[in-house]
Amino acid sequence: MVNIISTKNVNVHYGDKQAINNISLDFMKNKVTALIGPSGCGKSTFLRCLNRMNDVIEICKVEGQIYMNDTDIYSNEIEVEHLREKIGMVFQKPNPFPKSIFDNVAYGPRIHGFTDKKNEMDEIVVTALKKAGLFEEVKDRLDDLGTSLSGGQQQRLCIARAIAVKPEVILMDEPCSALDPIATSIIEELITELKESYTIIIVTHSMQQAARVSDKTAFFHLGNLIEEGDTTKIFTKPDNQKTNDYITGRFG
Amino acid sequence: MSNIKKRLSAERRFKFYGQVGVFLSLLFVSLLIIKIFSTGSGAFFRTTIETDIFFDPELMNVDQNSSDKEISRASFEKLADGVIDFNFKNLSEDEFIKIREMYTRRFDYQLRDYFLKNKEVINNTVTLEISASSDLDQIVKGNYPRNVPESQRKINDYQLTILDELTSKEKIGSTFNLWFFTNGDSRDPETAGILGAIMGSLYALMICLVFAFPIGLFASVYLEEFTKPGKMTDLIEVNINNLAAVPSIVFGLLGLGMLIGVFNMPFQVPLVGGLTLGFMTLPTIIIACRSSLRAVPPSIRHGALALGATKVQTTFHHVVPLALPGTLTGTIIGMAQALGETAPLLMVGMVAFVMEIPGGPLDPATGLPSQIYLWSESAERGFIEKTSAGIMLLLLFLIVMNLAAILIRRKVEVKW
Numbered sequence: 309m310v311n312i313i314s315t316k317n318v319n320v321h322y323g324d325k326q327a328i329n330n331i332s333l334d335f336m337k338n339k340v341t342a343l344i345g346p347s348g349c350g351k352s353t354f355l356r357c358l359n360r361m362n363d364v365i366e367i368c369k370v371e372g373q374i375y376m377n378d379t380d381i382y383s384n385e386i387e388v389e390h391l392r393e394k395i396g397m398v399f400q401k402p403n404p405f406p407k408s409i410f411d412n413v414a415y416g417p418r419i420h421g422f423t424d425k426k427n428e429m430d431e432i433v434v435t436a437l438k439k440a441g442l443f444e445e446v447k448d449r450l451d452d453l454g455t456s457l458s459g460g461q462q463q464r465l466c467i468a469r470a471i472a473v474k475p476e477v478i479l480m481d482e483p484c485s486a487l488d489p490i491a492t493s494i495i496e497e498l499i500t501e502l503k504e505s506y507t508i509i510i511v512t513h514s515m516q517q518a519a520r521v522s523d524k525t526a527f528f529h530l531g532n533l534i535e536e537g538d539t540t541k542i543f544t545k546p547d548n549q550k551t552n553d554y555i556t557g558r559f560g
Numbered sequence: 561m562s563n564i565k566k567r568l569s570a571e572r573r574f575k576f577y578g579q580v581g582v583f584l585s586l587l588f589v590s591l592l593i594i595k596i597f598s599t600g601s602g603a604f605f606r607t608t609i610e611t612d613i614f615f616d617p618e619l620m621n622v623d624q625n626s627s628d629k630e631i632s633r634a635s636f637e638k639l640a641d642g643v644i645d646f647n648f649k650n651l652s653e654d655e656f657i658k659i660r661e662m663y664t665r666r667f668d669y670q671l672r673d674y675f676l677k678n679k680e681v682i683n684n685t686v687t688l689e690i691s692a693s694s695d696l697d698q699i700v701k702g703n704y705p706r707n708v709p710e711s712q713r714k715i716n717d718y719q720l721t722i723l724d725e726l727t728s729k730e731k732i733g734s735t736f737n738l739w740f741f742t743n744g745d746s747r748d749p750e751t752a753g754i755l756g757a758i759m760g761s762l763y764a765l766m767i768c769l770v771f772a773f774p775i776g777l778f779a780s781v782y783l784e785e786f787t788k789p790g791k792m793t794d795l796i797e798v799n800i801n802n803l804a805a806v807p808s809i810v811f812g813l814l815g816l817g818m819l820i821g822v823f824n825m826p827f828q829v830p831l832v833g834g835l836t837l838g839f840m841t842l843p844t845i846i847i848a849c850r851s852s853l854r855a856v857p858p859s860i861r862h863g864a865l866a867l868g869a870t871k872v873q874t875t876f877h878h879v880v881p882l883a884l885p886g887t888l889t890g891t892i893i894g895m896a897q898a899l900g901e902t903a904p905l906l907m908v909g910m911v912a913f914v915m916e917i918p919g920g921p922l923d924p925a926t927g928l929p930s931q932i933y934l935w936s937e938s939a940e941r942g943f944i945e946k947t948s949a950g951i952m953l954l955l956l957f958l959i960v961m962n963l964a965a966i967l968i969r970r971k972v973e974v975k976w
Binding site: 359361364366389390391392393396397399401403404405406415416419420466469470473 | 788789857859860861862863864865866867868869870873877878882
């Protein structure tokens with residue numbers, strides 16, 4: 309199996325506070341990797357290093373090497389806009405733009421200049437919506453506001469928006485934490501379908517969710533990577549005592 | 561248990577204080593409005609004297625074949641005098657002057673304007689409503705007392721007799737004072753209008769908007785979205801907040817010293833007035849813009865950035881449109897504030913007697929508030945009602961602008 313993203317000795321500081329301690333972790337292509345751990349363990353911070361969303365936070369400082377397809381994503385030659393075209397992101401709270409459903413999906417392709425033609429853009433939008441499993445529900449009201457959809461639909465719209473720019477990797481930061489169980493199960497099914505074409509890295513609070521959707525799991529605790537490996541192994545016979553305690557619900 | 565009564569009576573007391581407060585403020589507002597309306601409403605009507613006019617070719621330098629230009633330049637002074645002789649027979653010279661004073665000084669202009677439109681009246685007699693002088697107008701409206709000694713009256717006994725005679729013949733009338741809306745300022749209250757001041761204020765506000773809105777918007781976008789928080793931005797923020805509280809006359813001095821003194825811009829023109837008002841409005845606009853930019857949730861910015869949008873794209877495609885309603889409201893309220901400011905106009909000379917209606921931002925002009933100030937300083941009784949009428953118009957414009965702010969906000973606001 310090929311590693312699409314590999315990280316080496318990553319340290320992250322928020323001002324004086326260290327959030328990530330020397331983490332090295334690789335992500336395999338077309339697999340779902342789950343990052344689990346208790347609150348404040350640094351899993352979301354680590355995820356945001358991968359598409360450089362930490363750049364937005366003034367006091368955040370990232371050290372170490374992160375390679376995507378053997379290119380250092382923190383090198384000066386990399387345009388961060390280009391990187392984020394390759395690595396999409398879905399946030400914890402659905403954040404569709406207060407524009408039409410169509411424009412939400414078309415925004416990414418538009419700014420990256422994928423096409424000028426109306427019918428090609430329609431094609432891109434429809435394909436993305438279909439991949440996100442939302443098309444059937446919204447095909448008659450593409451001009452409605454994206455924000456008028458239900459929470460689960462909004463989150464799938466955000467997934468469609470990310471897919472539309474044809475990324476290789478999709479980062480998901482607790483995508484279901486604001487959703488009800490039914491919407492959650494729809495998204496989980498979607499993740500399983502999407503891994504055919506994309507590499508997915510998902511941060512989740514729910515261990516059941518990690519067990520259901522992921523191929524690989526990494527357990528974070530207090531900014532350290534405690535253990536990583538195949539999901540089945542982590543959840544059945546973890547090597548580390550802390551991991552065992554966490555997945556059996558003794559802390560966290 | 562015992563203190564429940566105390567707590568409830570404290571609540572009742574508080575409600576009562578609130579009601580008293582609201583009642584008092586409504587009372588003051590209605591007193592103000594009633595006062596202004598009762599004083600000012602007279603300005604919208606003008607007393608007229610029904611007069612027979614014989615367009616005597618011998619008293620006119622023009623005839624029906626003269627061009628419009630010739631007629632516009634011709635003097636109708638003689639005809640006006642002739643009209644008085646025609647209506648009031650056998651006058652002594654003193655009586656003639658007294659009667660002439662009962663009519664507006666612009667008598668001849670009224671005749672000329674009528675003749676311009678009806679050239680066929682030459683050699684014919686028509687009956688026209690000729691405007692009365694302001695003093696007569698005031699006495700007819702009851703603003704001057706009649707039962708005081710002649711020496712304390714603007715209208716003497718002879719004129720009063722004539723007036724009573726005319727009244728009994730039902731020749732004294734009243735007409736809607738269109739001149740108030742179509743004329744520039746004048747020394748005579750009956751012909752003084754506010755259009756010049758309205759246009760002056762309009763040009764000044766246009767300049768103010770064109771100058772202050774883009775600068776304010778871009779400055780606040782830059783400060784809010786592109787700068788790193790630090791000592792420098794704190795310093796700028798404190799200074800902007802201070803500037804918003806600086807008295808407007810200081811901005812007037814800035815306009816006078818910098819625009820007129822250093823850049824040699826002309827005195828008394830709306831361009832300079834508008835720029836000065838712009839300096840004054842800028843901090844208000846920046847503060848309103850920044851707070852509405854700050855109200856845009858960060859998740860929208862993150863969503864756009866995560867798709868690979870640049871910072872500028874994120875800002876102008878998503879953040880600014882969402883902040884626009886607040887921005888526009890802030891701007892319009894700032895403009896309304898600027899409309900009512902007198903001090904800056906005072907400093908740049910936009911408080912002067914200007915008869916012509918300004919045709920552009922480079923023509924000498926006065927503004928609405930400074931026109932009101934000028935009229936309030938005038939000695940003639942007729943200007944008192946003009947002052948109140950001017951205030952009514954100013955209030956009307958303010959209400960319209962604030963309404964526009966609300967409507968635009970509703971229109972542009974994105975529903976979530």
